[in-house]
Amino acid sequence: MMNELIFFFNNVVVASIALGSIYAVAGVGVTLIFGILRFAHFAHGDMMTMGAFLAFVLAGLFATLGWSVPGLPTGFIVMPIAMVLTAIIAFGLDKAFYAPLRKRKASSVTLLIASIGVTLIVQGLIRLIFGSGAASFFETETKQLIRIPVPLEGVTRTINFTQPQLLMVLMTIVAVTVLHLFLTRSRLGKAMRAMADNADLAQVSGINTKLVVRVTWIIAGALAAMAGTMLALDVQLKPDLAFNIVLPIFAAAIVGGLGQPYGAIAAGYLIGFAESAAIFNWSVLLRPLQGILPFEVPVSITFVPTEYKLTVAFVILVVVLLWRPTGIFKGASS
Amino acid sequence: MTRRSVMLFGLLFALFVFVGIATGVQYTTLLLVQSFAYALIALGLNIQWGYGGLFNFSIMGMLMLGGAAVTFTSSPVNPGFWASEGPMLLGRAVLGLAVGLALVWGVGRIAVKGRLKAVLVVASWAAGYFIYRTQIDPAAAYIETTSGWVGGLGLNPVFGWILGGILAAGLALLMGKICLGLRTDYLAIATIGISEIIRALLKNMDWLTRGTKTVSPIPWPTPLPQDLQAAGMAVNDSFLYARLGFLAIAALILVVALFLVQRAYNGPWGRMMRAIRDNFISAGSMGKNVTQRQLELFVLGSVLMGIGGAMLVSFQQIYDPGAYQPINHTFLVWVMVIVGGAGNNFGAIFGGFLIYVAWMTSDQVAQAVLSTVSHWSTDLGWGAIPEIESRASQMRVFVLGIVITVAIRYFPRGLLPEVRRQ
Amino acid sequence: MSLLEISSLVGGYGGAPILNGVDMQIDQSDIGVIVGPNGAGKSTTLKAIFGLVSVTGGAIRFDGEEIQNSLPDRLVPKGLSFVPQEKNVFTSMSVEENLEMGAFTRTDDFRPTMEWVYEMFPVLREKRRQPAGELSGGQRQMVAMGRALMSKPKLLLLDEPSAGLSPRYVLEIFEQIVKVNKAGVGILMVEQNARQALAFASRGFVLATGKNRFTGTGRELIADPEVAKSFLGG
Incomplete structure (x- = not known):
């Protein structure tokens, strides 16, 4: 039984923590933008892709310069730089595309449509510059596999995960902690929460709302670059990398309650787990119990066939929207 | 039709003539047939968004359903x-x-x-x-x-188009019943989610649609070029006349749809719809069920999308669920309606033609530009730009993005704005 | 020269102007009360002072400076604060965080001011870790006023502070307002409980159709039979 549980851990828990970290980090960005600017920012997935490509270019640059840290994938070393660059670009995108519309007091729908336009522009530019093929951070470096033996009798399997997965989780913990401290301890972070809570009152209180908007874009851009690079490190780098994943991220933001960063983090992991668990073959866990089960365990029991993995998030998204649009963790938001 | 629309449609005609001279008559007929289908789809979205203010990001799903319908109806029996x-x-x-x-x-x-x-x-x-x-x-x-796979029914594709409309209506009814109460941005996200679910299903239900293995050839309602060649026509002429035949049917459908929609729009039904959209009457104050009215718009618009999607698949003669993308099939149509003018049927149709031509020809333009630049950079000793062709084909996405952001910022009401009457 | 001087103010939300010539003068020692029928432009006047409604004519001078059409983040540091009628607390944030947000524009140490606010509203000190959304209506109003006082204003604008409160709390809130005024903060407020509010007002303004109809001390207005008949319900 232990062997089967380890198999479950490797295939479901590890995968869902890795995927969940990506959803959580990106979902926080979506939810902050919604909280402060009150619109669904569809171009978030492309900010992720852009960040990942910037990291990729930087990694190549570091490799040619011979800069590296032994034992650490270059992708992680360049990530902070990519985050800074993407934050600057996110800030620029706001200035160029969203700020003029806000000034005109355009509706949230207009901003949403504009974000579709930004999606297309960024996506087009990425493909124009990088082509439409796939690339990997691990063409020259190797992705290390970490195996931890379990010191129990009769256990043959080891707990497996890759080094990038471990680093991803660590970085997510760091990012979430920093974000938490920022939101609860710093004046600007509190002002951000205040504006998400009640934008009119924030303005009336004399809070510099333009500054808060700027900081929001910078944080969202940096987190998007982080999530995108992590995704590229875990899977591979493609121009439509994040376009496919933007809906699960919206699902995380909505399930967590739009405007609620902590909800988005929890929901990110929840959706990551749901996706991994839905395609897991539960027969593996049932088979050792065959002796006490009244029926014969089939070869394969999955909630959905593997090819429907992403669909799980869409279904969760639609169900939550219909059942409780304000999110399942906390009520009232907007 | 105002003077402005006559002028814009005149310019559009001139554009097609220009494209015809530049790319040849055959390609232009292909462009025209697909433009008519897209204009029909854009008209459908205009009914939903322009009349009703209903956000629909599931156009791709509707088109896929229409395509599946015609595939099932008109493919040969297995x-x-x-x-x-x-x-x-x-x-x-x-x-x-x-x-x-x-x-x-x-x-x-x-x-x-x-x-x-x-x-x-x-x-x-x-x-x-x-x-x-x-x-x-x-x-x-x-x-x-x-x-x-299950194969088809071997019927005339026109039945498939009708079925496409019916299936899309059914989906719209279901979606409308459960989603229309949502706030606009939530509605957008919900519909895009449903659209993706449909894509996943049609792409992976190989027994029904052959999935990524694709179905072809799908027959035409009019004679195919091969049929005309068998009747003794020259190869070049056969393509032209066959496409003109298909074009005639596509144009007929668009004109009939436009006529009906236009009539309804100018009647009491259309006035009521606009009143509901603009909140001139609050919900229920006229004893009308607003959600019911919105559901009508949602279904009606989706019918046109289903038919349009079926027409596109029959014309291309191949059903490939893997080829559908939100960019090409949902956002493209949105750009058409916004650039053309939401709330104005002629605007939506104009946008449909204009954006489709821009979409189809922008990679050729980009290719020409990139090769010129590449020549210069080669002459300067910087070397040529690699993979010009695959890069240029991505240019259209960028252009589309620029067009929509510029339009929403500088012409938020479109090139042919809605005529507001009291 | 008074702290706040408004002369022939014209303004509104972009359509036809709602304010058609409002005149007011308030000193830092004053409690000014604006009364009048619905749609007279009472709240609009406050919002115009605070830059939330565009001013198209006339002038607003605060502390000797023209401030019409300045945004709140410029006005708060000058010593002007505003408490909106509704949604006037950050419900998801603690009482203390609400107060801190009121001090956003300050760069100096605001802890003494927070002490001062807690002394004025002792119940807030007890509940300072609690989310403001969990407080009662009267306590929320105190949080809202406390937040506005955190910027150490010279003049506090209050939009119907007693709206939605039970009669017992109305009196309590009015007492608090007088206390704040005694501490050296000028008050300009809009009130529905006209008679009660005018009773302690040093300046009263009766507005109708965007214009001053009557101006005087609170007692004068209450005593004026015409005001009493038309605006105070007999």
């Missing part, structure tokens, strides 16, 4: 399937689905309240799904290994 156990297994799957739905329906009506009810409802959905899966999985596996 005798291997009908001779096999397949129909019987599928029948059991349908029965399983019916039992599952009955279970869900029944539990929904049990007079229990509160937490227990929620548990029961969730359990009934799970059980219903499980029953369906136990039947459909073996049926799908059996059909895919023996006869490949």
Whole structure:
């Protein structure tokens, strides 16, 4: 039984923590933008892709310069730089595309449509510059596999995960902690929460709302670059990398309650787990119990066939929207 | 039609003439047929967004459903399937689905309240799904290994177009019933989610659609070039005349649809719809059920999308569920309506033609530009730009993005704005 | 020269102007009360002072400076604060965080001011870790006023501070307002409980159709039979 549980851990828990970290980090960005600017920012997935490509270019640059840290994938070393660059670009995108519309007091729908336009522009530019093929951070470096033996009798399997997965989780913990401290301890972070809570009152209180908007874009851009690079490190780098994943991220933001960063983090992991668990073959866990089960365990029991993995998030998204649009963790938001 | 629209349509005509001279008559007829289909789809979105203010990001799903409908209706009959156990297994799957739905329906009506009810409802959905899966999985596996897929009905494609409209209407009815109460941005996200679910289903239900293995050739309602060649026509002429034949039907459908929509729009029904959209009357104050009216718009618009999607698939003669992308099939149509002018049928149609031509020709323009730049950079000793062709084909996405952001910022009401009457 | 001087103010939300010539003068020692029928432009006047409604004519001078059409983040540091009628607390944030947000524009140490606010509203000190959304209506109003006082304003604008409160709390809130005024903060407020509010007002303004109809001390206005008949319900 232990062997089967380890198999479950490797295939479901590890995968869902890795995927969940990506959803959580990106979902926080979506939810902050919604909280402060009150619109669904569809171009978030492309900010992720852009960040990942910037990291990729930087990694190549570091490799040619011979800069590296032994034992650490270059992708992680360049990530902070990519985050800074993407934050600057996110800030620029706001200035160029969203700020003029806000000034005109355009509706949230207009901003949403504009974000579709930004999606297309960024996506087009990425493909124009990088082509439409796939690339990997691990063409020259190797992705290390970490195996931890379990010191129990009769256990043959080891707990497996890759080094990038471990680093991803660590970085997510760091990012979430920093974000938490920022939101609860710093004046600007509190002002951000205040504006998400009640934008009119924030303005009336004399809070510099333009500054808060700027900081929001910078944080969202940096987190998007982080999530995108992590995704590229875990899977591979493609121009439509994040376009496919933007809906699960919206699902995380909505399930967590739009405007609620902590909800988005929890929901990110929840959706990551749901996706991994839905395609897991539960027969593996049932088979050792065959002796006490009244029926014969089939070869394969999955909630959905593997090819429907992403669909799980869409279904969760639609169900939550219909059942409780304000999110399942906390009520009232907007 | 105002003077402005006459002028813009005149310019559009001139653009097509120019494209015709630059790319040849054959290509232009292809462009025209697809433009007519897209104009029909844009008209559908205009009914939903322009009249009703209803956000629909599931256009791709509607087009895919229309395509699946015409594939199923007009593909040749697959005798291997009908001779096999397949129909019987599928029948059991349908029965399983019916039992599952009955279970869900029944539990929904049990007079229990509160937490227990929620548990029961969730359990009934799970059980219903499980029953369906136990039947459909073996049926799908059996059909895919023996006869490949269910095949078609071998009917005239026009029936497929009609079925496409009906299926899209059905989906719209279902979506409208459950989603239309949502706030606009939530509606956008919900519809895009549903659209993606449909894509995943049609792409992976190989027994029904052959999935990524694609279905072709799908017949035309009019004679194919090959038919004309068999009748003794020269190859070049045959393509031209065959496409003109298809074009005539496409144009007829668009004109009829436009006529009907325009008439309804100018009648009391259209006035009421606009009044609801602009909040001139508050919900229910006229004794009308606003949600019901919005549902009508949603279904009506989707019918046009389903028909348009079916037309596109028959014209291309191939159904490839893997080729559908939100950019090409949802956002493109949105750009058409916004650039053309939401709320104005002529604007939507104008946008449909204009944006489709821009979309189809922008990669050629980009290729020309990139090769010129590449020549310069080669001359300067910087070397040529690699992979010009694949890069240029991505140019259209960028151009589309620029067009929509510029339009929404500088012409938020479109090139042919809605004429507001009191 | 008074702290706040408004002369022939014209303004509104972009359509036809709602304010058609409002005149007011308030000193830091004053409690000014604006009364009048619905749609007279009472709240609009406050919002115009605070830059939330565009001013198209006339002038607003605060502390000797023209401030019309300045945004709140410029006005708060000058010593002007505003408490909106509704949604006037950050419900998801603690009482203390609400107060801190009121001090956003300050760069100096605001802890003494927070002490001062807690002394004025002792119940807030007890509940300072609690989310403001969990407080009662009267306590929320105190949080809202406390937040506005955190910027150490010279003049506090209050939009119907007693709206939605039970009669017992109305009196309590009015007492608090007088206390704040005694501590050296000028008050300009809009009130529905006209008679009660005018009773302690040093300046009263009766507005109708965007214009001053009557101006005087609170007692004068209450005593004026015409005001009493038309605006105070007999």
